[in-house]
Amino acid sequence: MQKKRVIDLSGWNAVTSYPAVKAAGVDEAILKVIGKTLSADKRFKEHYYGCTRAGIKVIGGYTYCYANTTAKAKTAAAAFVRVGKDMVDKLWLDLEDKVMMGLGSRIVDIIKIYQTAAQSAGMGFGIYTGTSFYTFYIKPYIKQLAGIEFWFARYPRTKTYGVLETAPGEPGKYLPAGVPIAGWQFTSCGQAPGINGKVDLSDWYYTESQTSTADIPVDKCPYKEPTITIKLGSTGEGANWVLWYLWRFGMMVDGKGQPDSSRIDGCIWSADETAVKKAQTVLGLKADGKVGPATRAAFKKVL
DSSP states (O other): OEEEEEEEEOTTOEESOHHHHHHTTOOEEEEEEEOTTSSBOTTHHHHHHHHHHHTOEEEEEEEEOOOOSHHHHHHHHHHHHHHHTTTOSEEEEEEOOGGGTTOTTHHHHHHHHHHHHHHHTTOEEEEEEEHHHIIIIIGGGGGGGTTOEEEEEOOSOOSOEETTOOOSSOHHHHSOSSSOEEEEEEEEEEEOTTEESOEEEEEEEEOHHHHOOTTOOSSSOOSOOOSSOBOTTOBSHHHHHHHHHHHHTTOOBOTTSOBOGGGOSSBOOHHHHHHHHHHHHHTTSOOSSOBOHHHHHHHHHHO
């Protein structure tokens, strides 16, 4: 199991230098996409472009949930998709507000609405919550939520942590067992160069198979074709689908000009965007660096 250090950013976080945040050791970020009014968080786009340009992968977006009815959930989930599409590829549903307590099994219906909206838009889905909220309001219905990943908040200590400081112990000591855990937000008192004030820090967990490129097949793309436009800053399996084709086209090379599968790393960087434009030019398409339906179709015709 490998792990990376992740921050989450919202309108409360003022970032003065994204390159400084990257240089300090931040690997990835999750961004707040919409607020209580269901409009874009005031710094969503600022954080998105700042992170991607600095080389910090944006691995998802979150929304703090106030939707305590199915009708509200449908409206809020649609707003997330509208604002976040083409920029984030995973919806993290933040369940902790008091209006979400005591709903009984209705909370499952609400969760499923968000999950369906995300997946219909080609996004992944997961739940962010604290261990206490989980125990009282989600765990009784966990069998109905099989397969959904969790990002848990649990702060064992109140001290201030530097970006690369080790988390306070192993997650198994503090987090619920028996559910898939994507990440552990272990403090809200992180400090990072380039960020004014405190920032949340999480450890993010990856299996070897999620990070290894040693056995990538050459005859058939092993990644699921995306249903959203993939562009600069896109992450996840959709990004890898595009990168695999670029690799097979001979446009993903190392310093010696040899095909380099290690560049299939789950994120579209500036060099990858340039490669997409080059491929589009060769294929007679508009060279905008964005991989939508027309570019995907052209890629598949070649291989």
